[in-house]
Amino acid sequence: MVNIEKISETAMQVITYSGMAKSCYMEALTLAKQGKMHESDEKMEEGSSHFVEAHHGHMDVLQEEMSTEEPQISLLMTHAEDQLMGAEMLRTVITELIELYKQK
Numbered sequence: 532m533v534n535i536e537k538i539s540e541t542a543m544q545v546i547t548y549s550g551m552a553k554s555c556y557m558e559a560l561t562l563a564k565q566g567k568m569h570e571s572d573e574k575m576e577e578g579s580s581h582f583v584e585a586h587h588g589h590m591d592v593l594q595e596e597m598s599t600e601e602p603q604i605s606l607l608m609t610h611a612e613d614q615l616m617g618a619e620m621l622r623t624v625i626t627e628l629i630e631l632y633k634q635k
């Protein structure tokens with residue numbers, strides 16, 4: 532049986548950690564623009580740790596779905612997955628931009 536409360540709780544966790552990751556990535560870019568490369572690298576690492584937390588929550592739901600043989604799709608979880616993908620894309624783009632700033 533689908534546990535919608537658990538799915539909703541996990542979705543909020545994924546959304547929260549994804550948002551924290553995106554904020555860190557944006558702060559890292561700002562620091563790189565200011566030439567503060569060490570601080571920028573630290574902020575990227577912080578963002579990556581938040582991203583990992585979001586990813587773990589997402590994986591938990593996927594593993595539970597596989598064991599129950601019931602689809603556990605909700606609009607909130609769909610939004611959470613979108614936020615997770617957005618954080619991953621932002622990390623990729625900002626990593627490349629920071630590399631350009633380092634070459635200056």
